[in-house]
Amino acid sequence: MVEQTVQIVSNERDTDLYFRLVVSAPQISPLVQPGQFAHVRIPPLREALLRRPFSIFQVSGSTLSILYKNIGKGTDVLSRMRPGEELSMIGPLGHGFTVPPPAGETPLLVAGGYGMAALYLLAQRSPQKGIVFVGGRRRVDILCEAEFRALGWEVRVTTEDGSHGEPGLVTHALLAELKRREPGRKLFACGPTPMLKAVGRLAAEFKLPAELSLDEHMGCGIGVCLTCVVPIKAGDGWEYQRTCTDGPVFDSRQVAWEADE
Amino acid sequence: MNLSVKIGTLTLQNPVTVASGTFGYGVEYSQLIDLNQLGAVVVKGIRLGPVRGNPPPRTVEVTSGLMNAIGLQGPGVDGFIRKYWPFLKELKVPTIINIWGTTVEEYAEVARRFDSLGGVGALELNVSCPNIKEGGAQFGTDVKLLSQVVAACRKVTKLPLITKMSPNVVSIAPYAKAAEDAGSDALSIMNSFPAMAIDIETRRPSLANVTGGLTGPCIKPIAIKLVWEAAKAVKIPIIGMGGIQSAADAIEFLMAGATAVAVGTANFYEPQTALQVVAGLRQFMQQKGIGDVCALIGSLQTGK
Numbered sequence: 001m002v003e004q005t006v007q008i009v010s011n012e013r014d015t016d017l018y019f020r021l022v023v024s025a026p027q028i029s030p031l032v033q034p035g036q037f038a039h040v041r042i043p044p045l046r047e048a049l050l051r052r053p054f055s056i057f058q059v060s061g062s063t064l065s066i067l068y069k070n071i072g073k074g075t076d077v078l079s080r081m082r083p084g085e086e087l088s089m090i091g092p093l094g095h096g097f098t099v100p101p102p103a104g105e106t107p108l109l110v111a112g113g114y115g116m117a118a119l120y121l122l123a124q125r126s127p128q129k130g131i132v133f134v135g136g137r138r139r140v141d142i143l144c145e146a147e148f149r150a151l152g153w154e155v156r157v158t159t160e161d162g163s164h165g166e167p168g169l170v171t172h173a174l175l176a177e178l179k180r181r182e183p184g185r186k187l188f189a190c191g192p193t194p195m196l197k198a199v200g201r202l203a204a205e206f207k208l209p210a211e212l213s214l215d216e217h218m219g220c221g222i223g224v225c226l227t228c229v230v231p232i233k234a235g236d237g238w239e240y241q242r243t244c245t246d247g248p249v250f251d252s253r254q255v256a257w258e259a260d261e
Numbered sequence: 262m263n264l265s266v267k268i269g270t271l272t273l274q275n276p277v278t279v280a281s282g283t284f285g286y287g288v289e290y291s292q293l294i295d296l297n298q299l300g301a302v303v304v305k306g307i308r309l310g311p312v313r314g315n316p317p318p319r320t321v322e323v324t325s326g327l328m329n330a331i332g333l334q335g336p337g338v339d340g341f342i343r344k345y346w347p348f349l350k351e352l353k354v355p356t357i358i359n360i361w362g363t364t365v366e367e368y369a370e371v372a373r374r375f376d377s378l379g380g381v382g383a384l385e386l387n388v389s390c391p392n393i394k395e396g397g398a399q400f401g402t403d404v405k406l407l408s409q410v411v412a413a414c415r416k417v418t419k420l421p422l423i424t425k426m427s428p429n430v431v432s433i434a435p436y437a438k439a440a441e442d443a444g445s446d447a448l449s450i451m452n453s454f455p456a457m458a459i460d461i462e463t464r465r466p467s468l469a470n471v472t473g474g475l476t477g478p479c480i481k482p483i484a485i486k487l488v489w490e491a492a493k494a495v496k497i498p499i500i501g502m503g504g505i506q507s508a509a510d511a512i513e514f515l516m517a518g519a520t521a522v523a524v525g526t527a528n529f530y531e532p533q534t535a536l537q538v539v540a541g542l543r544q545f546m547q548q549k550g551i552g553d554v555c556a557l558i559g560s561l562q563t564g565k
Contacts, residue, residue: 001292003532041530047325049477049530090293090532219320219327220529222293224285224305226331227320240314240334245289 001222002027003090008083009063016140017070018114019079021054026062028091034121035096035190035213035249038066039221041088045077052078053218053244055118055190056092057144067117067143093221094248097188097211102127105186105209109133109153110174110199112191116143118213119190129153130185131177135170135195139163171198178206187252189213200252210252216243231259262546263553264539266300266520268498269421269446271355271383273300273521276554277511277539280502280525281305281359281385281425282331283476286345287352293532296352298539300521303357304345306387308396309371311337315392321458321467326477326504327526328456330392330470333361338374346378355382357423363396365406369413376418384420386410386445389427389452391474401427401452404435408443415444423500425449426491433487434494441495449500449523450488454480477526478504485517492518492559506534508541518559 006023014020028038039051052074054066070079081087099122100107107130109119116134123132129151135158136142142164148155157165158173166173170191187210189199196212203210219225221244229240230247238256241247264275278301284290287302296302314334321328336344341358349356358375362368368386375381388410390397400406407424414422424440426433428451437448453474458467466472484503492499501519504526505511511522527534542554551557 003293048322049325049327049526050322051530088531217318217320222285222532223289224283225320225329225529226314226334227317227329229314229317229319229334 001090001093002031003088004028005086006089008081008085008087010083011079011081014067014143018140018143019068019070021066021068021078022063023087023089024062025064025089025091028089029059029062029064032056032059032064032092032121033096034099034125035118036092036094037248038064038089038091039093039218042074042078042081043087044081045074048073050219051090051221053221055213057117057120059121067114069114090221094244095246097122097213097249099125100128100186104128105184106130108174108177108185108187110170110187110189110191110195112136112170112195113141114143115189115191115213119188120144120147122188123148123151123153131156133158133170133174133177135159135173137161171195171202174199175202178202178208181206186210190215197257200255200257203252211249212252212255213248214243214250215248218244220244231256262543263555264543266498266554268383268423268500268521271421274354275300275539275542276515276521277535277542278357278500278521278523279303279528279535280523281387283525283528286341286349287356288345288348290528290532294536297354298536299354301355301357301382302349302352303385303523304341304349304359305335306333306359306361306390307335307338307341307371308333308361308363309338309367311335311340316469318467318469321473323458323475324479326475326479327529328458328468328473328475329453330468330473332392332470333390333397338371342378350380357383357385359385359387359425361387361390361396365409365413368410369417372414373417376420381420383423384414384418385423385425385449386414387425387452389425391429391453391455391472392470398427398429398452401436402430404439407436408439411440411443411445421446423447423449426451428452428454428483428487433491437491437495441497445497447498447500448491448495449502450491450519451484451503454483476504478506480504481510485513488514488519489517489561505538506531508538508545511538511542512545512557515554515557516559516561518561520558
């Protein structure tokens with residue numbers, strides 16, 4: 001974990017409300033593991049105090065990139081920042097995905113929307129290539145499909161409006177694949193909570209291991225403010241653990257979804 | 262140049278501490294800042310047993326502030342001693358342990374446990390958390406109960422006792438005086454303000470607990486006034502806190518009558534803040550030709 005001032009190399013619109021930010025972060029970049037995040041202070045956001053957490057998308061030498069959606073005050077201001085401007089970044093943070101060992105499990109990745117960004121480094125560093133299932137509402141919500149294909153991965157796209165790939169939900173496409181019951185697979189997922197819950201249910205049904213990257217509102221990012229807690233099984237019951245430091249990636253069997261319902 | 266100050270029998274190398282609940286148990290910040298440059302480390306509130314805390318959402322950002330209702334999630338005395346004390350006891354700077362309970366007896370028992378631990382710098386009595394149903398602010402907003410908690414803890418320990426005051430009172434002076442009379446060595450002024458925010462799209466409260474405690478730069482002017490009023494009412498030292506982001510903010514608190522300060526919410530977004538305050542304070546003293554930080558304490562001029 002390092003705090004450093006990073007300089008924006010580029011910050012360009014991808015599709016619709018999605019942007020790609022590349023920063024020069026020579027201290028942070030070499031340390032990044034798949035599924036980790038960076039906590040960013042956006043200087044022009046004067047009256048909004050907190051840092052914003054972003055999954056780290058790609059790493060290349062001394063630069064790292066973030067794929068984000070303009071969804072609020074923070075990301076809106078960020079989307080207007082230009083190359084050469086500076087941000088304060090703490091990273092890499094969090095407990096990420098377990099990269100499968102050589103000749104280990106075949107990864108099946110499941111992404112909803114910009115959840116795709118959190119899975120790229122895993123796909124890149126996994127010794128086995130697998131299948132990535134990506135879903136979104138519309139064509140514009142399907143991100144970085146080409147980059148995953150360029151890694152030699154199979155990409156199966158679903159959109160709710162049917163404008164790209166198969167119509168329907170990403171978990172429907174996943175279910176169809178799981179029904180083939182091929183052995184030695186493991187699920188890795190990042191996306192909205194209802195999608196993660198569905199992936200968790202499918203993993204249990206097909207008796208597959210699954211790692212889920214949870215997305216919760218975050219404060220400090222380093223484990224002290226206790227904002228981003230999720231119910232995790234412990235002993236005979238459950239306890240609140242921190243998405244920022246105990247996660248964001250949790251073993252699907254450990255998440256006590258029922259505690260919050 | 263002297264930056265050191267005294268809180269009861271405890272000497273701090275400089276007057277800059279951190280606010281309980283904004284700094285975890287110190288270890289979380291150890292990769293980002295040199296903890297040994299602080300005046301003291303103040304840990305999150307601990308009661309006898311483990312506490313699960315409130316359901317999320319637990320915090321919400323508001324204009325120049327943050328509201329929280331964490332519900333004092335924590336490991337309890339034994340969990341703290343097992344997980345965090347081995348790290349903290351090796352620090353060169355004192356650890357101040359924030360403690361709470363749901364009864365006067367529990368406060369005293371937690372105080373006794375930490376007294377017998379050895380090596381603790383001071384105990385801060387949290388009688389002012391706005392986010393728990395039992396304990397916390399119920400003690401800090403009733404002069405009689407406040408006196409009972411302080412007196413019960415005073416009986417079982419010689420460690421410096423710092424009472425963390427609630428801002429949610431008509432006048433802070435009688436509460437400050439009650440804590441002093443019951444044996445408190447210092448006051449922390451203050452805890453967060455009871456507050457509320459609403460999501461107008463869902464018509465639901467922004468926090469699952471409905472109400473929360475407001476902190477951050479937006480509360481600083483209110484905190485300064487409370488410190489100023491309390492300082493006129495008591496002789497014991499005050500640790501001032503509320504929205505400190507810079508040395509200038511900290512100096513305001515000192516001038517209002519605080520002997521030390523605590524950086525709180527700023528730790529969440531700028532972990533270097535406390536150390537920047539130390540550096541900025543030193544620079545201010547140099548510029549003004551002030552040799553001893555004690556010369557700043559209560560130096561406010563209100564006459565013509």
